[in-house]
Amino acid sequence: MGTVLASGPLLLCLGAPAMAAGDEASLDALEQQIARIQSEQKALQKALVSVQKQIAAHRSVAHAGGAAAHHGLAAHQLASLDAADHEAGIAVHSADHEEEAGVHHLVGGRFHTGGPDAQPVFGGADDTPTVESVVGHRAEDVISRLAENGVGPHSRETAGAQAAGALGDHGVFHLGPVTLILGGFLDASAVESNRHTASGTFNFWQATPFRNEPRYHTDNFEGSARYSRLSLMARGNIDSYSTISGVFEMDFGAGADTTDAYESNSYAFRMRQAYLAYDNSKENFHFLAGQAWSMLTPGRVGIIPRQESLPETIESSMLAGQTWARQLQFRFVKDFLNHRLWTGLSIENSATLYSTGSFSNGTSDGQVIIPGGQTVTVGSSGVGLTNDALFPNEIAPDVIGKIAWDPHWGHYEVEGILHFPHDRVSTLGSGQNHTAVGGGGGGSMILPVIPHKVEVRLAGLAGYGIGRYGSVLLPDATLKANGAPSPLFSLQGTAGIIAHPNPLIDVYGYFGYQQAGRSYFSEGGQAYGYGNPAYNNTGCYTELSGNCAAGSNIHSVMEATIGAWYRFFKGRYGTVEAGVQLAYSRIHAWDGNGGAPDTSLSELFMDFRYLPFQ
Template identity: 35%
Template sequence: MNNNLKALAGMILMATVVAAQGQTDASSTAKKPATRKAHHAVEKKPSIESQIESLRQEMDSQRSQINSLQQQLTQKDAQLQQAQQAASAAQSAAEQAQQAANAQQAQVTETTQNVASLQGAVSDLKTNTQSIVTTVQDQQAQVKKAIESPDTIHYKGITLSPAGSFIEAATVWRSGATGGDINTPFTSIPLEYSDDAQISEFFGSGRQSRLALKATGKAANATLTGYYEMDWLGTGITSNNNQSNSYVMRMRQLWAQAAMNSGWTFTGGQMWSLATETTQGLSNGTEILPATIDPQYVAGFVWARQYGFRVTKNLGTKAWIGASAENAETLNPAGSSLPLNEVIGSAGTGGGLYNSTANYSFNLAPDMIAKVAFEPGYGHYEVFGIARFFRDRVYPNANSTSTSGTSAGAYNDSTVGGAIGGSARLPLATKKLTFALKGLYGQGTGRYGSSTIADTTLRPDGQLALLHNFSAMTTIEANPTKRLNLYFNYGGDYVGRRYWGKEGYGSTLTAMSGCNTEPIPGTAATNSGSGFTPSTPSNCSGNNKDVQEFSTGYWYNLYNGPMGRLRQGIQYSYFRRDLWSGAGGTTNPGGGAHGTDNVLETSFRYYLP
């Protein structure tokens, strides 16, 4: 700044000197005419001292101006410095303010996050509180329900449930009398010309009412279960081992089970045969039975309810395998003109706790059954096989038609039978309609068909001969509403003929000439009174060929809720029993015979919840 002032002062000084010089020259030029005019008065010239003095004064004035300018510049510098300082202070203040603003913003952001976190925590607390309240309320409701209306009874770590128990009032009307309760004896459907086929029968019964109790306990690596189920459909006179082991009071099921967490399940006791179709894998308790009122179910239905020891394995959620050893029983050999030189079993003895009026076979081994079940995502499918082991003791030197002869050369004869079977159950129309098909084909398995049709006959020499058997049933069920179930069943049990001349099963030489003639009543009154001895036609002793049944009905839930279930049902069934043809005559040229029956059943049931 000082150098600038000095330069400015120099310029001013030079400008002053130049101006003074110009004035001197002008004065000299102006004075020349005066010399020419000498006659004018001579003017007085300024002195050099005065000019210098004047110049000095001008310089002092200019110096004064310069000093003034310098002071102004100094003031401007001071002001500029102050302004710079103020700007610097302002910048610093602005930076501080920005930092403070950033800090404030960060604090605001943190506060916002804290508020949001706090709001979330409050919301979670509200949700958790509501969840806790709901849980507590649910638990209170469950405790109240468990106290006031428990689904199960708890006893020392196990649960007891009577689910499956019901009381029934049932009726049955048949167009042809069978002399039976609500169980229909399929192989005893009266022939069309028998005297009992000409008269109907009606019975009312509560004997199918059922009691059930299931006990379940959880162990560390398994679920333990015991199950008991009984009804009143057995009698001390007819109880036997043929199909349902129906001893009084009738033990329907009585088994114990260990279901391991690894997927293995071990079950032992009296239960539905592994041959019976199930709906969930191979689990006991999920057997799918025809929706019928008749306790004998439907012709063609494959089942047994007997002792068994079963092992199954869950292979995941879509496949199961299982095997069982089950009680064996050979139905009495059927046929005509059968030999008497063999022993297969005996009537029950009191000491053996068997029914003394029923025959029990001397079994070689239990029936063996293996099964695979599939649930690929649509429907339920099963494939199974049955192996059966038959034997008798043959006396070749005994008279085949009497007890004469000797026991020399007696031997035990044995043979193996079996069958393959399967089932498929398909849900249709968004599970409102179900189609099912099941069947069994093989030799010596008549007792597994619902008709308990024959499974063996005898050769002329007394050896056992197995019969071909076929059982099949088709089912359609509809559930148009939650209350209503409609069902349609068609099935049948068939047995093939096997004979040697007049001996064997289904012989074409069997007398069938009297099948089309109604007989007169029998002469022996088993009840010590008249009118209780209906008879079958004479000379009409052909063997059963098949039994077929068509049945349809409905179940309607009048009530289904926490107090249990109240159901009502009506069913109509049409039966046809055919005999193998034989030697006919003028009254029966074809040599065949059959019987039909129309059956109407009703049921009114109350199930425990």
């Protein structure tokens, strides 16, 4: 068929009259013939792909119990690859996509594409297609072979996908064997709250005022474009089985000493993510090195970057009780059973968050004086190219392990972490190091109630010394009477339901909770530690009273929120969307002398966002 279709236009070319020099009519006729040939070639390519899909569909039905199951795809899914492309997140070029992505060509008897999207690969032992690459509705969210779990990679272009570091499917450039992919968005967000927290759309719940502070009694409006984001991904195929990629992601979320909130609002450029990833689909091995979302962060499919399960909130701190961090790590992942069982080990940067406010300050930052007079060093201020933030003493990195399971319905994870708080207790002429052992475990699940339309998300983490992995940033540890670290119990969890009633609208609702334990002692009539019942809370209900220790002894934070996104422009120029979110938080302090005070925070978030690469 290809010979007949191609030879007809070719004979026309050969039979064209000889052109005299300057014969414009002949040149025009030849150009028209070239255009017709190109058009017929495109039609032939579309026809070939369509025929191959039909053959694959029929054969996959015949082998439904064998080969199709082996590749993790049901027979009816193979028969409707085009329809599943958008809804299930498995990107297979349809005829409409072929013109945009590039011309297909035969390599070794298999169809490939010049563009970055995944392709069905034909020519196996039984001629059934495998999926060479699977993407989260965007061509660069590539990981070789993922099992269909009803949840899948990010199948929609949501704020949550962008928060997870996903990139768009526009802005793709090819430099030799390397593909460069631009991502990010321009963001204009604002919040109206019933308390003055001065933190913008990023909630720092521990700074929420109690009734003794004037800020408790004033409303606040604040808006900014500082969370606009820019990302760049470079990806190259080493061979037919392995891919290497590098990701940079930045925004303007940092505040420098020169930030001027009255005039220029010049927030500082900051690094969100910067990592390299290597994926080998033959050995089913995956490696990541650099700064990325911690492996403790819940995922959507497998254990891979850019598929983290994060709430779609406008709120930049995401949600109270959400487990996450972005930090340096070296991650090793292996998958089994046709990409349904995943195991991962990650060595990640450690940063113990101490509560030492009840102790006297030492001679330098990071030092406190315990009742016996010894100096305890828990960290040091940054020097050189770092800023003045406190960098804690750390004897070892955090060690994180995770197992993920992707059956045909849902995504399920269990995880564990080991953490080692470390300090030094000194007297004149001598000293002693102390190391504690902390850690814990948890898990998450995504239940696709209506696959790719409605899903329920549940996640939780509990243990000792791991409070900083929750959005509230409750402390990891305080000090014992001898100055040794005392890891605090930590509990955090989230639950949410997310609906996509149509391609233009996302609706969500979440509940989050996080709490910290207590560790304290008293000596010489003074109270020390965290959550001490002898702390003075008598003035927490009286404006301008200074007798309120509640703010530095938070017991728990609860947040309930609902919101929606609406995409009112969408095309080759990108996507423009608007979002609105209502949030209510309740903060409870540990009980002390004067009771257990609490406070609350009500917020209305608004956002306009332009995603030029989606």
